Amino acid sequence: MNKRVTIKDVAREAGVSIATISYVVNKKEGVREETAEKVSAAIKKLNYIPDLSARSLVSNRSNLIGVVIPQTEEDKELMLKNPFYSEFLSAVEYNLRKNNFQLIISGTNIDKGYLDMVVERNMDGIIVVGMYPDEFFEDLKKANIPTVLVDSYCKDHYFHSVQINDRYGAYIATKYLIENGHENIGIVTGKIKTGGVASERYLGYKDALKEFDIPIIEKNVFEGNVDFEFGIQVAKQISKNKELTVVFAIADILALGLIKGLKSVGINIPEDISVIGFDDIYISKIFDLGLTTVKQDIYKKGQKAAEIVMKSIFEKSKTKQEIVLPVEIVIRETVKKRIK
Amino acid sequence: MNKRVTIKDVAREAGVSIATISYVVNKKEGVREETAEKVSAAIKKLNYIPDLSARSLVSNRSNLIGVVIPQTEEDKELMLKNPFYSEFLSAVEYNLRKNNFQLIISGTNIDKGYLDMVVERNMDGIIVVGMYPDEFFEDLKKANIPTVLVDSYCKDHYFHSVQINDRYGAYIATKYLIENGHENIGIVTGKIKTGGVASERYLGYKDALKEFDIPIIEKNVFEGNVDFEFGIQVAKQISKNKELTVVFAIADILALGLIKGLKSVGINIPEDISVIGFDDIYISKIFDLGLTTVKQDIYKKGQKAAEIVMKSIFEKSKTKQEIVLPVEIVIRETVKKRIK
DNA sequence: TTCACATTTCTAAACGTTTAAGTTTGTTTG
DNA sequence: CAAACAAACTTAAACGTTTAGAAATGTGAA
Numbered sequence: 249m250n251k252r253v254t255i256k257d258v259a260r261e262a263g264v265s266i267a268t269i270s271y272v273v274n275k276k277e278g279v280r281e282e283t284a285e286k287v288s289a290a291i292k293k294l295n296y297i298p299d300l301s302a303r304s305l306v307s308n309r310s311n312l313i314g315v316v317i318p319q320t321e322e323d324k325e326l327m328l329k330n331p332f333y334s335e336f337l338s339a340v341e342y343n344l345r346k347n348n349f350q351l352i353i354s355g356t357n358i359d360k361g362y363l364d365m366v367v368e369r370n371m372d373g374i375i376v377v378g379m380y381p382d383e384f385f386e387d388l389k390k391a392n393i394p395t396v397l398v399d400s401y402c403k404d405h406y407f408h409s410v411q412i413n414d415r416y417g418a419y420i421a422t423k424y425l426i427e428n429g430h431e432n433i434g435i436v437t438g439k440i441k442t443g444g445v446a447s448e449r450y451l452g453y454k455d456a457l458k459e460f461d462i463p464i465i466e467k468n469v470f471e472g473n474v475d476f477e478f479g480i481q482v483a484k485q486i487s488k489n490k491e492l493t494v495v496f497a498i499a500d501i502l503a504l505g506l507i508k509g510l511k512s513v514g515i516n517i518p519e520d521i522s523v524i525g526f527d528d529i530y531i532s533k534i535f536d537l538g539l540t541t542v543k544q545d546i547y548k549k550g551q552k553a554a555e556i557v558m559k560s561i562f563e564k565s566k567t568k569q570e571i572v573l574p575v576e577i578v579i580r581e582t583v584k585k586r587i588k
Numbered sequence: 589m590n591k592r593v594t595i596k597d598v599a600r601e602a603g604v605s606i607a608t609i610s611y612v613v614n615k616k617e618g619v620r621e622e623t624a625e626k627v628s629a630a631i632k633k634l635n636y637i638p639d640l641s642a643r644s645l646v647s648n649r650s651n652l653i654g655v656v657i658p659q660t661e662e663d664k665e666l667m668l669k670n671p672f673y674s675e676f677l678s679a680v681e682y683n684l685r686k687n688n689f690q691l692i693i694s695g696t697n698i699d700k701g702y703l704d705m706v707v708e709r710n711m712d713g714i715i716v717v718g719m720y721p722d723e724f725f726e727d728l729k730k731a732n733i734p735t736v737l738v739d740s741y742c743k744d745h746y747f748h749s750v751q752i753n754d755r756y757g758a759y760i761a762t763k764y765l766i767e768n769g770h771e772n773i774g775i776v777t778g779k780i781k782t783g784g785v786a787s788e789r790y791l792g793y794k795d796a797l798k799e800f801d802i803p804i805i806e807k808n809v810f811e812g813n814v815d816f817e818f819g820i821q822v823a824k825q826i827s828k829n830k831e832l833t834v835v836f837a838i839a840d841i842l843a844l845g846l847i848k849g850l851k852s853v854g855i856n857i858p859e860d861i862s863v864i865g866f867d868d869i870y871i872s873k874i875f876d877l878g879l880t881t882v883k884q885d886i887y888k889k890g891q892k893a894a895e896i897v898m899k900s901i902f903e904k905s906k907t908k909q910e911i912v913l914p915v916e917i918v919i920r921e922t923v924k925k926r927i928k
Numbered sequence: 929t930t931c932a933c934a935t936t937t938c939t940a941a942a943c944g945t946t947t948a949a950g951t952t953t954g955t956t957t958g
Numbered sequence: 959c960a961a962a963c964a965a966a967c968t969t970a971a972a973c974g975t976t977t978a979g980a981a982a983t984g985t986g987a988a
Contacts, residue, residue: 250732252944254943255944255945256944264968266944266945266968267946267967268968270945278965278966279966280965283967297708298708298944298945299710299943300710300945301640301641301644301645301650301710301943301945302641302943302944302945302973303944303945303946304641305639305641305645305943305944305946305973305974306945306974307945307947310641325678325679326681328674328675328677328678329674329678329870329871331671331674334668334671334674335668335669338665338669339665341665341666341668341693341694342663342664342665345694345698350692350694350705352692353681354681354690355685358685359688364637365690367637368638369640370640370641390590391590392590476874504874505874508873508875508876531871531874533816534816534845534848534871534872534874534875535874535875535876536875536876537876592973592974594974594975595974604938605937605938605939606938606974606976607938607976608936608937608938610975610976610977611937611976611977613975616977620935620936620937623937638975639973639974639975641975642976643974643975643976645942645943645973645975645976646943646944646974646975646976647943647975647976
């Protein structure tokens with residue numbers, strides 16, 4: 249391993265004390281222009297690169313942001329194959345990098361426990377995306393560092409948050425279906441009881457049905473995982489339910505799986521059954537049919553999360569931010585108008 | 589901010605010196621069983637979490653692996669929207685996490701220069717995916733830490749590497765097309781001159797054509813970016829070229845864009861034109877047609893990269909590893925047998 | 929009991945920074 | 959010209975670990 253150039257080497261080269269080097273490096277005032285130049289020259293000449301471990305040790309600043317991403321149930325791999333999360337991550341990384349922060353991605357399921365990692369690494373902030381058990385959030389509170397929750401539906405409104413109005417989005421989606429003549433509306437969703445995004449969207453679905461006095465039929469509700477596989481899997485059941493004229497999949501990835509599965513059993517979209525999704529993930533463009541869906545701005549979600557966490561680090565002001573980003577329906581090709 | 593529990597606190601609690609605590613924490617021998625238990629009890633009681641910054645400072649070990657991912661040309665966002673990279677990243681993260689390493693993802697385009705970041709953070713290892721300018725690799729050499737290149741086609745075989753035989757993969761793909769009666773074979777590819785994955789796959793394409801004495805026609809080569817948009821874009825040109833019976837897209841993401849574009853101008857796949865891809869990305873399942881493609885094991889690529897970098901960190905043995913993973917053709921629905 | 933030696937524990941320096949407090953130097957003012 | 963003050967710079971402690979090497983303790987043989 250190469251010998252490291254330290255602040256001492258620079259001090260010797262520039263003929264000043266190490267404190268002065270530190271002041272110059274950190275752009276603090278009280279250093280004469282002339283001295284600063286001498287120091288800068290020495291830094292350049294020796295190619296001095298400060299050691300962030302040392303800095304972190306004394307100043308408790310690491311320039312590291314933890315990003316918590318949901319994990320698959322089976323093997324606890326991060327859900328990075330799910331386009332929603334990779335799009336989100338990309339946005340977060342991009343906006344954090346601009347301000348010289350790096351991110352450490354991870355699930356909550358590490359042997360130590362997440363809080364330990366935060367403390368170990370002196371993380372400056374945390375961005376959490378998705379739902380987790382209450383104890384997890386309790387732990388985060390203890391860490392007492394700037395934290396932004398994204399789509400977490402944490403009962404405790406202690407943290408900053410950015411999210412969308414999932415319930416409303418699902419409501420307008422369902423309403424749109426009803427207004428297009430559909431009455432037998434299925435829903436494919438994740439676990440409803442958990443009180444997260446899936447539950448909220450389910451509630452929005454019910455809101456719309458109630459508003460139009462359409463009964464909520466239990467066998468029209470298909471509950472499982474929010475992933476492509478479940479979409480495919482559920483298609484078989486749906487194909488048996490002849491009354492259904494449309495299905496609301498609470499996430500695009502589900503909708504895509506569903507359509508794939510439906511087609512494979514000879515059902516045409518939207519002629520035989522209509523499908524509407526939620527999220528407007530980038531990758532759904534791949535699909536041959538334009539997916540009608542509720543659009544949310546995933547990039548902006550990541551950007552906001554990054555901005556808030558950084559702001560919260562720099563400013564002492566503890567004004568909590570709870571941002572709700574807008575949603576809108578995007579009409580493409582997978583929902584057919586139905587004439588009664 | 590909370591007061592940190594340090595090794596001193598534990599030492600006081602357990603009634604031993606801080607050195608002993610350190611030995612216990614790091615599982616070094618020479619500590620009596622009895623003492624170790626006393627220490628463990630104290631650690632648990634106080635909830636002691638070692639400070640990795642401090643550890644890194646003295647031991648030069650950070651448990652941090654840098655992962656370099658290509659960036660988009662325009663705005664330098666990481667290419668995480670490209671499913672190949674997110675799949676790869678997921679695999680790397682999963683395998684690194686098992687051994688208690690965290691990763692810091694980044695592009696090469698950070699104001700400091702990548703090497704600076706490596707030094708700043710005392711990174712233990714680096715995984716690079718994709719092609720970069722020679723100077724970048726020269727820089728990495730200077731860093732002198734375990735490094736694994738993935739799909740980098742670095743002329744200098746100084747580093748560990750994991751890749752596939754891209755040329756051969758493209759060769760068997762093209763050969764498969766020829767054997768199915770195709771003679772006018774288009775290719776949609778990235779920049780050919782750069783000498784990376786795109787070039788290699790282009791070479792494999794030429795290899796097969798040569799073997800069967802089929803002339804290489806310049807206007808059958810469509811060069812652009814390796815992304816979904818270019819696939820769509822190029823469809824128009826391809827649709828004008830009436831002789832083409834099949835197109836080899838050197839990446840699935842291109843193939844998917846291409847098919848989408850082709851369909852939008854009324855061309856049916858595979859009836860009018862066949863398409864073959866490369867990579868077998870997970871997300872292509874979404875597509876309604878099964879994409880015939882050259883399969884590589886992206887998960888294993890990430891796994892191997894992670895394993896090699898960790899092995900290289902732990903063992904002093906400097907035996908260089910250059911791993912080439914197998915490829916195989918996966919026949920699905922997008923290539924039609926052509927009867928002459 | 930004493931000595932030699934092995935085992936366990938401790939002391940203290942080192943890692944590379946930041947920063948409060950102190951010192952020096954320079955400038956202004958009565 | 960000295961006093962007062964501001965500006966620029968330095969000293970030294972602190973951050974929380976690891977790890978040689980020293981010290982203490984324990985064990986067994988003569």
